[in-house]
Amino acid sequence: MSTGRWQVEQVLALAPRPSSVAAAQPLAVPARWTSTGCDSRAVWGRCVGTSAEPYECAVDHVDVASRCSCPSRIFPCKHSLALLLLWARGQVAEGTPPTVAATWIAKRLAAAAPAPAPEPAADEPVEATGTALGAAVATEASALPLPPLEPSRTRDDRIARMAAGLAELDRWLDDRVRTGLADPSLASYKTWDSLAARLIDAQVGGLANRVRRLAGLVGAHPDWHSQVLAELGVLHLLATSGRHLGTLPPGLADSVAATIGWQVRQADVLAGVPQTDHWVVMGRSDTREDRIEVRRVWLRGASTGAWAMVLSFAAYQQSLDTSFDVGTQVHADLFRYPGAVALRVLVGPRHSEPRPAPAIVGSSITGGCAEIGRALAAEPWLERYPICVLAAPTRDGGRWLLTDSTGSLPLVETAAVGTLLACTAGRPTPITAEWTAAGLVPLTVHLADRAVDVGPVAEASFVKAAL
Amino acid sequence: MSATAISTLGDYWREMVTVALLGTDRRDPPVPPAGGLADLAADDPQPTPSQRLLQQVAGCAVAQRAGVLPGAGARLLAPPDDDARPVTPPVASPTWRRVIADWPVLEDEWVLAVVRSGRRLAPELVVPLLARHRTDATRHARVLVAAGPLGQWMIEWSPRLACAAKGPAVMEAIGELPELAIVPDLVPVLWASPQQAAHTIAGGLASGVFGTSHRAVLVNVVARVAPASLPALGDAIGHIDPSQPTIGLAFALADLARLRRQMLSELETP
Numbered sequence: 001m002s003t004g005r006w007q008v009e010q011v012l013a014l015a016p017r018p019s020s021v022a023a024a025q026p027l028a029v030p031a032r033w034t035s036t037g038c039d040s041r042a043v044w045g046r047c048v049g050t051s052a053e054p055y056e057c058a059v060d061h062v063d064v065a066s067r068c069s070c071p072s073r074i075f076p077c078k079h080s081l082a083l084l085l086l087w088a089r090g091q092v093a094e095g096t097p098p099t100v101a102a103t104w105i106a107k108r109l110a111a112a113a114p115a116p117a118p119e120p121a122a123d124e125p126v127e128a129t130g131t132a133l134g135a136a137v138a139t140e141a142s143a144l145p146l147p148p149l150e151p152s153r154t155r156d157d158r159i160a161r162m163a164a165g166l167a168e169l170d171r172w173l174d175d176r177v178r179t180g181l182a183d184p185s186l187a188s189y190k191t192w193d194s195l196a197a198r199l200i201d202a203q204v205g206g207l208a209n210r211v212r213r214l215a216g217l218v219g220a221h222p223d224w225h226s227q228v229l230a231e232l233g234v235l236h237l238l239a240t241s242g243r244h245l246g247t248l249p250p251g252l253a254d255s256v257a258a259t260i261g262w263q264v265r266q267a268d269v270l271a272g273v274p275q276t277d278h279w280v281v282m283g284r285s286d287t288r289e290d291r292i293e294v295r296r297v298w299l300r301g302a303s304t305g306a307w308a309m310v311l312s313f314a315a316y317q318q319s320l321d322t323s324f325d326v327g328t329q330v331h332a333d334l335f336r337y338p339g340a341v342a343l344r345v346l347v348g349p350r351h352s353e354p355r356p357a358p359a360i361v362g363s364s365i366t367g368g369c370a371e372i373g374r375a376l377a378a379e380p381w382l383e384r385y386p387i388c389v390l391a392a393p394t395r396d397g398g399r400w401l402l403t404d405s406t407g408s409l410p411l412v413e414t415a416a417v418g419t420l421l422a423c424t425a426g427r428p429t430p431i432t433a434e435w436t437a438a439g440l441v442p443l444t445v446h447l448a449d450r451a452v453d454v455g456p457v458a459e460a461s462f463v464k465a466a467l
Numbered sequence: 468m469s470a471t472a473i474s475t476l477g478d479y480w481r482e483m484v485t486v487a488l489l490g491t492d493r494r495d496p497p498v499p500p501a502g503g504l505a506d507l508a509a510d511d512p513q514p515t516p517s518q519r520l521l522q523q524v525a526g527c528a529v530a531q532r533a534g535v536l537p538g539a540g541a542r543l544l545a546p547p548d549d550d551a552r553p554v555t556p557p558v559a560s561p562t563w564r565r566v567i568a569d570w571p572v573l574e575d576e577w578v579l580a581v582v583r584s585g586r587r588l589a590p591e592l593v594v595p596l597l598a599r600h601r602t603d604a605t606r607h608a609r610v611l612v613a614a615g616p617l618g619q620w621m622i623e624w625s626p627r628l629a630c631a632a633k634g635p636a637v638m639e640a641i642g643e644l645p646e647l648a649i650v651p652d653l654v655p656v657l658w659a660s661p662q663q664a665a666h667t668i669a670g671g672l673a674s675g676v677f678g679t680s681h682r683a684v685l686v687n688v689v690a691r692v693a694p695a696s697l698p699a700l701g702d703a704i705g706h707i708d709p710s711q712p713t714i715g716l717a718f719a720l721a722d723l724a725r726l727r728r729q730m731l732s733e734l735e736t737p
Contacts, residue, residue, distance in 0.1 A: 170521075173521055174515075174517045174518060174521060175517075177487050177490065177491055177517045177520050177521055177524075178490055178491050178492050178516075178517040179490045179492060180487065180488055180489050180490025180492070180493065181487050181488050181490075182488050182489070182490075183490075225484050225487070225488055226480070226484050229483070229484055229487045229524055229528075230524070230528040230531070230532075231528075232487075232521070232524065233521065233524035233525035233526075233527070233528040233529075234525065234528055234529075236521045236522070236524070236525045237525040237528075237529065240525075365537045365540075366537055369535050369536060369537050372535050373533050373534060373535055376529070376532045376533040376535070377533040380528070380529040380532060380533060392543050392544070393544075394541045394542065394543055394544050395541075395544070395624070396541035396542070401538070401541050403540050403541040403543070404540065405540055406537060406540065407536075407537025407538055407539065407540050408537055408538045408539065408540055408541050409537055409538065410538070418594040418621070418625050418628070419590075419591055419594050419595075421621065421624060421625070422590040422591065422593045422594050422617060422621050423590040423591055425546045425547055425590070425617060425620070426543060426544035426545070426546045426547075427543075427546055428543075435535075437532065445591075447590075449554075449557060450557040450560075450589075450591075452590070452591040454591075
């Protein structure tokens with residue numbers, strides 16, 4: 001392997017996800033580093049961060065590996081990337097490695113000498129090993145998947161395909177508004193499906209799903225043009241921001257990446273800091289997406305009030321997750337996926353058996369709108385967001401609404417509205433609902449002695465365990 | 468560009484929908500009203516009308532969604548008359564779902580048990596029960612008795628829940644369990660002592676007197692046998708030799724007996 005200095009592009013190709021680059025950029029300035037140096041084998045330095053002690057960081061740029069005393073279990077961490085960026089830009093002077101870095105390099109050389117380990121496949125997850133160093137936790141990724149001078153074609157190809165897919169989507173959107181939404185071809189599912197298929201080929205499957213859902217809106221009601229146009233605008237926003245991930249703030253970049261279809265490994269999520277709370281199971285909602293049934297379970301932290309969403313999926317005759325009963329409360333660790341709103345979680349250890357949830361307190365309709373607004377301002381492409389309001393169903397202007405003294409929000413008129421009406425008898429009651437662009441979808445009516453689950457349910461003929 | 472001056476976001480959106488319908492090949496996008504969207508257009512000018520429209524549609528959609536505001540408050544519905552009866556306990560609702568899924572032969576008794584216990588239907592069951600029996604006048608009327616004023620109130624707001632049967636309800640049948648087909652030889656089992664009833668059914672299954680061809684009539688017997696006989700019956704059936712060819716039927720009857728006992732226990736007078 002070459003011992004020459006890397007190009008910046010080679011460093012960027014090492015990033016495990018787009019947001020890592022965004023997180024590393026602010027640290028890639030000399031002011032954040034002390035005791036930096038490099039030689040023909042390694043680059044090292046101490047990054048001044050928010051902790052009392054600077055992070056000790058070193059990168060083997062020949063047989064690519066990194067170690068850093070930061071607690072992150074993402075490899076390479078943002079400090080390693082930042083150090084490499086500094087070095088690639090010629091901002092690290094040659095020198096003699098400090099003892100810690102020299103010892104680490106010596107160990108690596110010794111380990112590599114007798115029998116070099118086989119190189120893992122480019123897209124295999126990297127197994128990390130942790131070693132203690134003083135009070136800090138030092139971690140090492142002994143075999144990063146991307147060699148520096150031969151960046152993984154798989155990853156580069158994927159990024160290129162995604163960029164091409166996003167550009168094609170934007171061209172397609174441009175054609176639609178140029179020729180007009182009255183074009184009869186829009187009424188054909190094939191028009192949308194073929195675009196969705198091309199987006200899947202481009203590995204932006206998240207957008208493909210949105211496009212297919214959009215097809216269902218065409219002609220669905222007299223006002224469909226407005227709804228479809230708004231969705232086309234959101235797709236344009238995603239196509240544009242997806243091509244500029246590196247310039248977005250980290251949380252936003254993660255949200256965009258996840259929305260367009262970039263997968264985050266569960267191991268990376270579980271390596272984060274858990275949020276422990278007594279989580280109240282506020283609602284459940286099943287939706288069919290193509291040939292997959294998707295279940296969203298909405299949890300709310302009893303102490304923080306924070307929302308979280310557990311997703312499960314089932315293909316034909318598979319089972320959905322039934323481990324959360326609406327109206328119960330579980331003491332558990334949740335690990336959040338990265339993102340600006342970061343609703344999606346993985347469930348870690350549960351510390352107790354579920355028990356009935358305490359009395360639910362709902363906000364006002366205005367308060368609910370404020371919550372929705374905050375979430376949508378952070379992630380405008382959100383398709384649903386949970387709220388819990390103390391409100392009553394009523395009928396006005398030919399529509400069903402949830403109303404209170406501060407205002408009202410329209411309900412999506414599903415079969416659940418009848419049960420919602422019966423459970424509340426038209427009186428103000430705590431109700432959990434999902435905001436969608438089409439209106440509120442009622443999920444749960446929280447009565448004094450029971451929580452009534454009125455959320456959309458998967459067809460029992462499609463999945464094995466619907467409820 | 469359109470010469471029309473637009474001052475509100477709503478008007479701007481409507482004009483953009485019109486342009487999008489026609490296509491920017493036929494009509495130029497409108498000029499954004501002063502404010503954030505005009506600033507966006509000025510800061511990031513787009514080269515073509517279609518790109519200008521897409522940029523503004525995206526910006527406007529985001530502004531409208533993130534700026535979601537409640538509509539005017541609406542008048543509350545007049546609630547149904549009060550019903551002083553206690554509601555069925557939460558555990559009874561999943562049991563009813565199990566009854567209609569697995570042993571619908573028990574449903575009439577379940578509804579009658581609600582009425583006789585002095586309770587009213589849990590509100591979450593009012594709609595599915597009314598909808599389920601809208602083509603059977605007697606059963607629909609029985610559900611209305613169990614639901615109380617809430618049932619009639621729901622029909623006012625959701626007329627599809629009204630009874631659609633052709634004939635009127637048979638009033639005297641509303642409070643009675645419908646008869647099930649039971650062969651004369653087995654009728655005495657219905658009021659025999661628990662031990663005798665258990666012996667007849669379980670013994671018949673064990674000895675081969677009853678086979679799978681008797682399933683329908685045995686189901687009817689277990690669904691109508693005196694409730695006091697259910698524990699002994701379930702116990703006796705549960706002890707049948709698993710190698711017997713009727714073991715599948717025995718398990719099914721034991722499950723029916725267990726579910727019937729459970730539902731009656733849940734719906735005892737509070």
